[in-house]
Amino acid sequence: MLLKEACVENFTIIPKALAAGAKRVELCDNLTVGGTTVSPGVMAASFDYCHENDATVMTIIRPRGGNFVFNDIELQMMRHDLLTAKELGTDGVVIGCLTDDNQIDKEAMYQLLELADGLQITFHMAFDSIAVEEQFAAIDWLVENGVQRILTHGGPAGTDILDNLPHLKELVDYAGERLTILPGGGISYENCDQVIEYLGVNEIHGTRIVDIK
Incomplete structure (x- = not known):
């Protein structure tokens, strides 16, 4: 069965997205910069609505736009936001931290993964900043550390x-049954059948993944 994850900005689009067939929501703010964490009030309303309508919520934990290299103060913000989302009832979190040379920041990820214990975890499109030849080793590390899903465009932003x-x-093919590769970025209800047929996936992601009237 195909699961459509709607990437939504704030709460306002959620009722329409679920009515159009989305069964999971990635909850973000500021999509013009790739998504940042919403307020606790938006979290609470979104979690309640989705759960009442048999949908799950993945909450992005990202304090700002730009790159995915976070300093200690930003990591403190992320830890706080992650705990808040967890306490309010999110089903999972969407996270990703890199080093200056675009490797997974393992130390930062360990901190977030420890706090996220018990939640679904998606590593977001920071993955696409990792060199292609190093992405397979990155998959191995994410599998070993309990990440269930990687959201990826499969190439640089804008392609x-x-x-x-x-x-x-x-x-x-490399991830196999170990971890879900969640394609996103430019997938819509208009081209999703082509993507699904080619990749053989059963989860897809996008801001236009369902036809909202």
Whole structure:
């Protein structure tokens, strides 16, 4: 069965997205910079509404736009926001931390993963900043550390998702049953069938993944 994850900005679009067939929400603010963490009030309302309507919520934990290299103060913010989301009832969190040379920041990730224990965990599109030849080792590390899902465009931001399908298929095949590769970024209700057929996935992600009237 195909699961459509709607990437939503704030609460306002959630009722329409669920009515159009989304069964999971990635809850963000500021999508123009790739998504940042929403307020606790937005979290609470979103979790309640989704759970009342048989949908789950993945909450992005990201204090700002820009790169994915976070300093100690930003990590403190992220730890606080993650605990808040957990206490308010999120089903999972969407996280990703890199070093200056675009490797997984293992120390930062360990801190967040420890706090996220018991939640679903998605490593977000920070993954696409990792060198292609190093992404397979990154998958291994994420599997070993309990991450269930990687959200990836399969290439640099701004590229056509359809052009990235061959690399995405390599990632899907390498991950196998160990971890879910969640394709996103340019997938819509108009082209999702083509993406699903090529990749053989059963989860897809996007801001237009369902047809909202």
